[in-house]
Amino acid sequence: MNPQLAFLIGLFIVIVALVLTRRQWAPAAVHAVPSVWRIAKITVAEARRRRVIQAVVILVVLILISMTFFSYLSPQEQSRMLISGGLAAITVFGILLAIFIAAFLIPQELESRTVYAILAKPVRRFEFVLGKYVGALIILAAIVATMTVVLVGVLMLQDSLVQDLPDSAFNPNLKGVVFAAIMNYFAIAVLTGLIILISTVASTTMTVISAFIIWAVGSLQSTISDLAAHAELPVTKALLTVVYLIVPKLENFDFRNEVSNFVPISYGTGWEAVIQGIGYTAVVLILASIFFNDRQV
Amino acid sequence: MSSGRSRKLILGFLMVGILLMLVPVQDRIHRARPQVFDPDRKIKRVSAISVGPTPAVIAALGGFRTVAADLLWLKAERVWDGGSWWAMLPILDAVTELDPQFVLAWQVYGWHAAYNLHAESETIVDKRYWLDRGVTILEKAVEANPDNWEMIFELGWTLYDRAHEPWRASEYFYRADQFPGAKSYVSRLYYRCFEGVLDFERLFPALEYAKGRHTDPNVSDDVQHQVIANRDYDWWVQHKDDPQEHRRQIVLENTKRAERSVPFYLYPDDPYWQVCPICGLPSPKGSDVCSVCGAPVKQLSERAGRPSPASIPPDRTEL
Amino acid sequence: MQENPYLLDTRISGPIYWCDSGGKGTGSSPAFGRHSGIGDFVSKHGGRRQRVASGEIVLQTDGLTKVYRSLFTPVGVKAVDDLNLSVRRGETYSIVGPNGSGKTTTLKILLGLIFPTAGSATIFDKSIADLSVRGQIGFLPEDAYLYDVFNGEELLDFYAGLFGYSKRRRKELVDELLSLVGMQANRKVPFRECSKGMRQRLALAQALVNDPELLILDEPTSGLDPAGRHQMTRLILELKRRGKTILLCSHFLAEVEEVCDRVGIMYRGRLVAEGTLSELAGEPTEIVVTTSGIDAMRAEQITSHSGVLGMDDGVVRIGHESAGELWSVLETIHRAGGKILEVRRPRPSLQDVFVRAIRQDAPEEAQ
Numbered sequence: 001m002n003p004q005l006a007f008l009i010g011l012f013i014v015i016v017a018l019v020l021t022r023r024q025w026a027p028a029a030v031h032a033v034p035s036v037w038r039i040a041k042i043t044v045a046e047a048r049r050r051r052v053i054q055a056v057v058i059l060v061v062l063i064l065i066s067m068t069f070f071s072y073l074s075p076q077e078q079s080r081m082l083i084s085g086g087l088a089a090i091t092v093f094g095i096l097l098a099i100f101i102a103a104f105l106i107p108q109e110l111e112s113r114t115v116y117a118i119l120a121k122p123v124r125r126f127e128f129v130l131g132k133y134v135g136a137l138i139i140l141a142a143i144v145a146t147m148t149v150v151l152v153g154v155l156m157l158q159d160s161l162v163q164d165l166p167d168s169a170f171n172p173n174l175k176g177v178v179f180a181a182i183m184n185y186f187a188i189a190v191l192t193g194l195i196i197l198i199s200t201v202a203s204t205t206m207t208v209i210s211a212f213i214i215w216a217v218g219s220l221q222s223t224i225s226d227l228a229a230h231a232e233l234p235v236t237k238a239l240l241t242v243v244y245l246i247v248p249k250l251e252n253f254d255f256r257n258e259v260s261n262f263v264p265i266s267y268g269t270g271w272e273a274v275i276q277g278i279g280y281t282a283v284v285l286i287l288a289s290i291f292f293n294d295r296q297v
Numbered sequence: 298m299s300s301g302r303s304r305k306l307i308l309g310f311l312m313v314g315i316l317l318m319l320v321p322v323q324d325r326i327h328r329a330r331p332q333v334f335d336p337d338r339k340i341k342r343v344s345a346i347s348v349g350p351t352p353a354v355i356a357a358l359g360g361f362r363t364v365a366a367d368l369l370w371l372k373a374e375r376v377w378d379g380g381s382w383w384a385m386l387p388i389l390d391a392v393t394e395l396d397p398q399f400v401l402a403w404q405v406y407g408w409h410a411a412y413n414l415h416a417e418s419e420t421i422v423d424k425r426y427w428l429d430r431g432v433t434i435l436e437k438a439v440e441a442n443p444d445n446w447e448m449i450f451e452l453g454w455t456l457y458d459r460a461h462e463p464w465r466a467s468e469y470f471y472r473a474d475q476f477p478g479a480k481s482y483v484s485r486l487y488y489r490c491f492e493g494v495l496d497f498e499r500l501f502p503a504l505e506y507a508k509g510r511h512t513d514p515n516v517s518d519d520v521q522h523q524v525i526a527n528r529d530y531d532w533w534v535q536h537k538d539d540p541q542e543h544r545r546q547i548v549l550e551n552t553k554r555a556e557r558s559v560p561f562y563l564y565p566d567d568p569y570w571q572v573c574p575i576c577g578l579p580s581p582k583g584s585d586v587c588s589v590c591g592a593p594v595k596q597l598s599e600r601a602g603r604p605s606p607a608s609i610p611p612d613r614t615e616l
Numbered sequence: 617m618q619e620n621p622y623l624l625d626t627r628i629s630g631p632i633y634w635c636d637s638g639g640k641g642t643g644s645s646p647a648f649g650r651h652s653g654i655g656d657f658v659s660k661h662g663g664r665r666q667r668v669a670s671g672e673i674v675l676q677t678d679g680l681t682k683v684y685r686s687l688f689t690p691v692g693v694k695a696v697d698d699l700n701l702s703v704r705r706g707e708t709y710s711i712v713g714p715n716g717s718g719k720t721t722t723l724k725i726l727l728g729l730i731f732p733t734a735g736s737a738t739i740f741d742k743s744i745a746d747l748s749v750r751g752q753i754g755f756l757p758e759d760a761y762l763y764d765v766f767n768g769e770e771l772l773d774f775y776a777g778l779f780g781y782s783k784r785r786r787k788e789l790v791d792e793l794l795s796l797v798g799m800q801a802n803r804k805v806p807f808r809e810c811s812k813g814m815r816q817r818l819a820l821a822q823a824l825v826n827d828p829e830l831l832i833l834d835e836p837t838s839g840l841d842p843a844g845r846h847q848m849t850r851l852i853l854e855l856k857r858r859g860k861t862i863l864l865c866s867h868f869l870a871e872v873e874e875v876c877d878r879v880g881i882m883y884r885g886r887l888v889a890e891g892t893l894s895e896l897a898g899e900p901t902e903i904v905v906t907t908s909g910i911d912a913m914r915a916e917q918i919t920s921h922s923g924v925l926g927m928d929d930g931v932v933r934i935g936h937e938s939a940g941e942l943w944s945v946l947e948t949i950h951r952a953g954g955k956i957l958e959v960r961r962p963r964p965s966l967q968d969v970f971v972r973a974i975r976q977d978a979p980e981e982a983q
Contacts, residue, residue: 004322011315038777042763049765073374076401084363092361113761117822120727120755120832121778122747221327249323251333260363261398264444269329276322283312283319290309296730 032127039131047139060093061150075162075170084260086151098188102195103207105132126289148181176259187253193281197288218250366396403438407431446476463490481511481522493550504530675703679735695721697885708862710872713882719865754828758835760819764808768818775822793821813844831862869966881973889973900963903934910954
């Protein structure tokens with residue numbers, strides 16, 4: 001394992017141990033778990049009743065099913081199209097739903113004042129932020145899982161229907177598809193954390209706009225680093241370099257290309273990205289709690 | 298400043314510090330992923346997608362280059378069906394720029410240039426150009442997919458079958474054969490490169506090598522490979538010094554060329570072959586006599602650093 | 617309570633309100649004129665039974681100040697200015713004031729929703745920053761908005777869950793609270809389909825989920841129709857009867873008069889007056905009897921009575937010092953053939969007190 005990553009994991013373990021062993025912090029940490037869970041549950045229950053989310057998921061399922069209509073292509077091409085298109089749909093809609101769910105979580109509570117009834121109870125502000133985040137994670141996990149199951153089902157169905165040619169075979173690459181979907185979920189989790197951080201200080205509209213910008217920049221990291229390398233003005237160069245370094249590299253979680261082209265996947269790199277993503281998200285949520293702690297509601 | 302506030306500030310700075318420490322970690326992971334980190338190609342990619350339909354452009358800009366490549370590939374299919382072979386080129390170029398791991402696209406692109414457009418060309422210069430271009434495309438493909446044996450094989454095959462550069466081809470066949478998934482015919486083509494030019498110095502080691510590959514008696518493909526490789530080995534051991542056989546081999550080689558519609562007037566520029574003014578058939582460069590008819594041949598320019606083919610046995614005088 | 621025979625007729629013909637802490641009544645409560653049985657009349661100030669707080673201070677603010685500053689107002693706007701108030705155990709204290717006087721800001725500071733610029737506050741002898749304090753408080757926010765996709769049962773279950781109650785206890789609590797606020801029949805109605813009255817009652821129920829010792833209610837009757845206001849007031853009185861300490865914010869002076877023991881008047885962030893209603897309003901100076909059916913000749917019989925100050929249009933005024941002669945006056949009216957419609961002891965209404973207090977503070981504003 002890379003020494004930098006090992007150092008960060010060690011630091012994280014030390015911080016957690018410190019929190020749990022300090023007498024005044026341990027009870028707070030213990031109290032936090034059920035509070036966070038309760039708020040997460042109500043967040044999930046609320047989202048389940050929102051028709052919009054259900055409608056989008058149904059739309060994606062229909063899109064995935066409609067991708068099977070490329071029968072004039074060779075089996076190899078069909079499998080590639082289905083995998084790349086299916087994973088693209090899961091990525092796009094997963095991120096869109098993540099943005100619209102996460103951006104409205106806290107600002108919506110503040111605007112509708114439903115937060116008063118909660119914060120007037122013995123609920124700490126960081127428990128509220130964390131509970132909202134965990135709730136969002138659960139909702140998004142369900143959404144991504146649903147879409148992935150449908151895609152896997154479609155691939156398996158197509159595999160059984162398509163007759164392989166001698167020089168071209170339908171390859172569903174199910175293991176790769178599931179891995180790519182899981183990695184995509186972690187990218188969404190990182191992005192959601194960042195959106196919640198922004199939402200603790202900004203309005204809903206600003207949060208949504210910022211989220212889209214972060215997604216766009218996070219998906220085009222290489223282009224930005226290239227532009228930074230070729231920039232003529234030092235100001236532009238500095239700005240682009242800062243943007244490249246600060247915005248989370250969501251591309252690290254992107255395995256769609258490998259899976260679509262049946263290229264061997266470097267699983268190790270993926271899991272490294274997950275570990276640093278967890279660290280990144282933890283830090284972001286701590287910052288969000290700090291900001292929300294001082295926020296006058 | 299209250300202790301609470303200062304605590305918050307310290308915590309905040311600590312968090313920002315950790316975030317900054319995570320930056321090089323993220324960067325390192327990013328650079329370890331050639332699939333996503335490819336700064337040199339990105340700018341070219343943006344211009345390449347201008348040939349595509351709007352959804353492809355949007356997809357490419359949004360970071361969905363695989364989907365954009367798929368959409369352009371479908372467009373290429375439509376153009377192919379429409380018969381506009383020349384129009385396919387920029388589309389295939391865009392597809393391979395967007396998704397360099399799309400092996401099928403590279404295969405079609407390289408083949409399209411080296412075979413179809415070569416055949417469609419009317420002048421030697423044009424034919425040579427398309428052949429060279431096809432080889433260049435496939436070289437780029439191998440550079441982008443160094444671990445894909447099919448891609449390496451494709452380049453080797455084009456060099457062997459179309460460009461008639463058996464020694465270069467043999468290098469690629471050998472390289473492709475090192476991958477675990479390589480089919481048995483790759484190792485056989487490796488030695489066939491040397492058969493055609495009667496390079497016995499390399500042929501026998503290649504035959505030994507091919508015999509040592511694919512030895513699993515439970516796999517029917519391996520069994521067949523062993524049969525063919527051993528048969529060829531025994532044949533060449535028996536006929537190594539047989540001039541009749543040599544001539545037959547060269548005629549066979551030339552016939553194959555004829556069957557593939559490779560015009561012999563290609564050969565004035567060919568680095569390995571020279572055309573005999575008497576019989577009009579090609580024979581390997583480096584020898585003073587035609588390997589087919591035995592007539593003396595004027596030496597044409599020789600490619601530096603390339604091995605000369607085995608000389609023809611001196612007692613062959615008749616056709 | 618013994619029924620007064622003299623009031624038998626009048627109860628049929630017009631509104632008479634019985635008043636005890638349970639608030640038995642018919643129809644809406646008026647702004648003024650609530651009174652108890654006549655037997656208690658003399659001894660009770662303003663016709664109401666006044667609660668005596670137990671003495672222990674449960675909530676205290678000390679110089680509480682909140683200044684809102686922004687780029688455009690660098691000097692700042694003082695929403696709460698050096699507020700010193702205290703609430704005793706068992707009492708119902710109301711903060712009244714016009715819109716923008718800082719009532720809601722004060723409540724939000726006490727609940728930790730916003731942070732004071734200066735000063736401090738304690739609840740149950742603990743700082744308001746102490747999270748454990750919230751376990752003993754119930755808060756009903758103004759225009760209470762709860763998650764609109766859930767029904768009453770689900771909402772109360774969620775809020776009960778925040779206190780860590782077991783599933784069985786939560787179920788019991790939900791049933792108890794729904795029946796307390798009269799929402800048993802509508803427990804499955806989603807919040808967004810509830811009427812304003814139902815919403816306020818559910819919001820009150822969520823404030824009671826932890827059986828708090830201190831209830832903080834921000835404009836509990838705002839936006840309600842008269843029936844809704846009456847229901848809410850009855851609920852508050854029931855809670856009061858159960859011994860809850862209640863801090864209430866309102867600009868409905870009528871409801872304040874009905875339920876509160878002490879009142880604090882806030883204006884422009886400052887507490888400009890504080891005390892019981894009697895202390896603020898002062899003692900009543902006369903007793904007023906409304907009659908009908910007395911002609912001018914018989915009227916003289918009445919006005920000649922020693923205790924009577926005067927009679928106008930059927931309204932007989934008796935001086936406070938002649939309260940002992942009330943029976944005799946009533947007898948005279950009855951013998952004169954008149955019908956007694958109403959007997960009351962008017963004192964300056966809270967509205968009058970309010971205006972007076974503001975006038976003292978900002979004469980030009982009170983105009």
